[in-house]
Amino acid sequence: MKIGVRLPIAVKKLDKSKFFTNDKGELYATVEVFIDTEPDQYGKNGGIYEMQTKEERESKAKRNYVGNCKVFWMGDSEAQEERKAIQSEPAKQYAGEFMDGDIPF
Numbered sequence: 001m002k003i004g005v006r007l008p009i010a011v012k013k014l015d016k017s018k019f020f021t022n023d024k025g026e027l028y029a030t031v032e033v034f035i036d037t038e039p040d041q042y043g044k045n046g047g048i049y050e051m052q053t054k055e056e057r058e059s060k061a062k063r064n065y066v067g068n069c070k071v072f073w074m075g076d077s078e079a080q081e082e083r084k085a086i087q088s089e090p091a092k093q094y095a096g097e098f099m100d101g102d103i104p105f
Helices: 054-058 077-094
Strands: 003-006 031-035 046-050 065-074
Touching: 003 031, 031 065
Parallel strands: none
Antiparallel strands: 003 065, 031 046, 046 065
16 A cells, blocks of 8 residues: 655754765755554644664654654555556557558558
């Protein structure tokens, strides 16, 4: 099943010392999202926290909350498989139906 999730993040709350760059020089911050498929009393489905270091986890440091998430779409995996089958069907349906001289290009 696929789930569409919105993730508004309070960027000013991010600890800039945890930012890192990739090999292209692009700046990143790693966050963790915990999602519940049922919304809470405010219509939110989970929280977003800045990723902790191993040392922070081991010392049980308080996690840095930077936002919340909201599930806005949930897809049915059976329906997705059905769509894939239907999309590949036309190729099977018309295979061998045309003669070489019948194709207009």
